[in-house]
Amino acid sequence: MHAPLRIRAASAHDRDLLAQWAAAMALETEHKHLDPATVLAGVEAAIADPAKARYFVAVREATVAGRETIASAAGTLMLTREWSDWRNGDWWWIQSVYVTPAHRRQGVFAALYRHVEQLARATPGVIGLRLYVERDNADAQRTYQALGMVDAGYAIYESQF
Numbered sequence: 037m038h039a040p041l042r043i044r045a046a047s048a049h050d051r052d053l054l055a056q057w058a059a060a061m062a063l064e065t066e067h068k069h070l071d072p073a074t075v076l077a078g079v080e081a082a083i084a085d086p087a088k089a090r091y092f093v094a095v096r097e098a099t100v101a102g103r104e105t106i107a108s109a110a111g112t113l114m115l116t117r118e119w120s121d122w123r124n125g126d127w128w129w130i131q132s133v134y135v136t137p138a139h140r141r142q143g144v145f146a147a148l149y150r151h152v153e154q155l156a157r158a159t160p161g162v163i164g165l166r167l168y169v170e171r172d173n174a175d176a177q178r179t180y181q182a183l184g185m186v187d188a189g190y191a192i193y194e195s196q197f
Contacts, residue, residue: 039098041110041144043151046091048083050109054091055079057112057134065170082114090115091132092151094144111135111144115152118166125163128156133167133176149183168192 046054055076062068082089094111114132119125130152135144149165156162166188169176 039096041147042095042097042107043092043147044095046083046093046112048080050091050093051076051079051083053109054083054093054112054132057136058132061132061134065173088116089131092148094135094139094148096139096144108139109136110139110142111148113145113148113152120163123163125161127164127166128152128162130165130167145179146183 055072055078058075058079059070059072062070079091082091091112091114093109096108096110098106098108112132112134113130116129116131118127118129120127130149133145133148153165156165165185167180167185169180
């Protein structure tokens with residue numbers, strides 16, 4: 037049995053951890069080494085301006101010796117918005133998903149997902165949730181499918197500058 041999870045909005049105090057996790061996720065999933073200063077600046081910019089992005093942190097809380105509560109950050113996700121003229125509403129994109137190795141396969145992402153799904157359903161004008169996943173990341177795809185997400189049928193192309 038795992039200690040309960042609490043989902044909270046990230047704050048400026050989380051910036052270093054979120055930047056570390058973003059770099060770890062990029063290395064783990066895409067084998068990319070990110071510039072730590074750039075990632076930290078990006079996290080700081082998002083935390084300072086919720087129009088850019090919003091981070092949520094999953095915290096596992098355990099009571100020790102019946103009185104002291106110890107909180108351990110277990111994972112995160114970031115939300116961004118995309119306007120859809122077709123639907124006259126916003127898609128919320130789930131990005132920068134990271135769950136620490138010690139907390140994987142314990143429902144951390146599911147708790148984060150359910151939290152933002154509930155927020156999305158309660159926010160007028162939000163039409164759904166989307167995310168992208170590496171083609172070869174079968175474990176993540178199974179997780180997303182188990183939460184009721186479906187393949188939207190798109191491939192992503194980019195042009196970097």
